[in-house]
Amino acid sequence: MIGGMSRIVRTMTTLIFGFILVYGFYVIAHGHISPGGGFQGGAIVASAFALLLVTYGTDQIQSYLSKDLLSILESTGLVLFITFAFLGLGATFFYNFVSNSGGLFGSPTTIGVNPGDLNTGGTIALMNMAVGLEVLAALGVIVLTMSVAAETIQKKEKQ
Amino acid sequence: MKKPVFFIAFIFFLAFMVLAAIGMRPFGEPSISNMDDYFIENAQAETAANNVVTTIVFDYRGFDTLGEGTVLFTAVVGIVALFREVAK
Amino acid sequence: MSPLISITHIVILVIMITAAFLAVVLRDLLSSVIALAAASLLLALEYYLLHAPDVAIAEAGIGAALTMAIYIFAIRATKK
Secondary structure (H helix, E strand, O other), rough: OOOOHHHHHHHHHHHHHHHHHHHHHHHHHHOOOOOEEEEEEEEHHHHHHHHHHHHHOOHHHHOOHHHHHHHHHHHHHHHHHHHHHHHHHHHOOOOOOOOOOOOOOEEEOOOOOOOOOOOOOOHHHHHHHHHHHHHHHHHHHHHHHHHHHHHHHHHHHOE | OHHHHHHHHHHHHHHHHHHHHHOOOOOOOOOOOOOOOOHHHHHHHHHHOOOOHHHHHHHHHHHHHHHHHHHHHHHHHHHHHHOOOOOO | HHOOOOOOOOHHHHHHHHHHHHHOOOOOOHHHHHHHHHHHHHHHHHHHHOOHHHHHHHHHHHHHHHHHHHHHHHHHHOOO
């Protein structure tokens, strides 16, 4: 079991992995018009990483998923989130200064039940992306660290 | 010796749970709904986003999300510090 | 609520309790973890039926997938 799981599980993982990633990034990007958001989409992307680690074992995946890169991404997401919060300080902390201003993510939405437009939401869409980046990197670091620790303990016991 | 104590405690717990279930309000009818009505009526016009839940999480109650991000960051720092000897 | 929806709620809750009971009773650790993940997925379905899709997505992602992965890593680190 140390080198991963059976051939059936590995084939299904290679088929399904890309679809899970695309769905996670879709949930992050459409957080302001459909159910979901940064936290949920980041959790879906991190579950794709967990699937990869469970299936293939740590040794083959460690060259693709770097812990240092994920740590940097996590800090970047949190700093971006606080930056967007501080940029609204013309009025208040966490003021939505982009919405209804006409620029990127700034067009107003139709009132009532409607399918929605991606170019709305103001800082909500930007904060969704920042929080999504943070959550996917944080949960990825947690899963990767625990997987590396588990394999190390198993190797030590085999000796 | 121990069993009657556990049994009496279980009866009390069950009685409280049943009483709470009987006294529960009908689904979807909170006692005070001023804040909910305000969010449902004005969220689309004020923040220009269709998903009202995301509007509350990232705009009206942004501090909550900031705290959640901080908690996640602290959890990652704790786990990396805990496993740094093992994963070497 | 229509009677069909109520019956669906009751069936899902009964299967959830069965899965949680199996997670406690089963001797094999991997089977126990899979029963726990099944209970978590059914909880996500219940959230969706109660019109909370945001919570349902979070529960399915964290409760079912990530928790199960971490349990599997813990089982890998232990001796049979």
